[in-house]
Amino acid sequence: MSEPIVILTEEPLGADDRLNIERLVDGGDARLLVLVPANTERHLLVDFLEHLSLLEISKAFRELISHAPDPADERAQATETLATSLAALEGLGAGVVEGEVVDGGAVSGLVAKVRETGASQAVVITRPHAVADTFHTDWANKAQDQLGIPVLHLYAGSGFIGDS
Numbered sequence: 001m002s003e004p005i006v007i008l009t010e011e012p013l014g015a016d017d018r019l020n021i022e023r024l025v026d027g028g029d030a031r032l033l034v035l036v037p038a039n040t041e042r043h044l045l046v047d048f049l050e051h052l053s054l055l056e057i058s059k060a061f062r063e064l065i066s067h068a069p070d071p072a073d074e075r076a077q078a079t080e081t082l083a084t085s086l087a088a089l090e091g092l093g094a095g096v097v098e099g100e101v102v103d104g105g106a107v108s109g110l111v112a113k114v115r116e117t118g119a120s121q122a123v124v125i126t127r128p129h130a131v132a133d134t135f136h137t138d139w140a141n142k143a144q145d146q147l148g149i150p151v152l153h154l155y156a157g158s159g160f161i162g163d164s
Contacts, residue, residue: 003118007089008109034100036079124139
């Protein structure tokens with residue numbers, strides 16, 4: 001069996017994401033490990049600017065005045081995202097797709113899992129984040145800086161590759 005591929009996602013993976021991972025595996029027998037952060041550690045100002053950049057004016061102001069999310073709700077949503085993602089990737093690579101909800105920072109969880117498993121590849125799947133992507137502060141760039149291995153950044157539900 002070849003080295004595992006560690007996948008960090010903030011979004012439930014679907015058919016398009018499965019196709020992207022299938023192309024990456026390319027018939028190999030790599031074990032797939034999916035990580036979903038319990039808390040995406042989003043920043044209020046960055047989120048506000050991202051919504052404005054995408055012309056989501058009402059959403060920007062609605063989230064600006066909303067209260068902080070409940071940790072139990074975040075964990076439940078992460079667990080649901082993980083279950084959906086595992087189902088979407090079922091049968092790829094070695095055929096057994098494993099996953100876990102990561103507590104603490106998303107990037108630190110990815111780095112720890114890559115080092116623990118000896119993975120030679122990591123994949124970060126997110127929705128576009130205009131500010132973080134522009135200034136190279138997105139998860140993929142942060143992980144690549146720490147790991148020194150290729151980190152593929154894909155946008156959820158599309159074939160678009162982020163700039164990492």
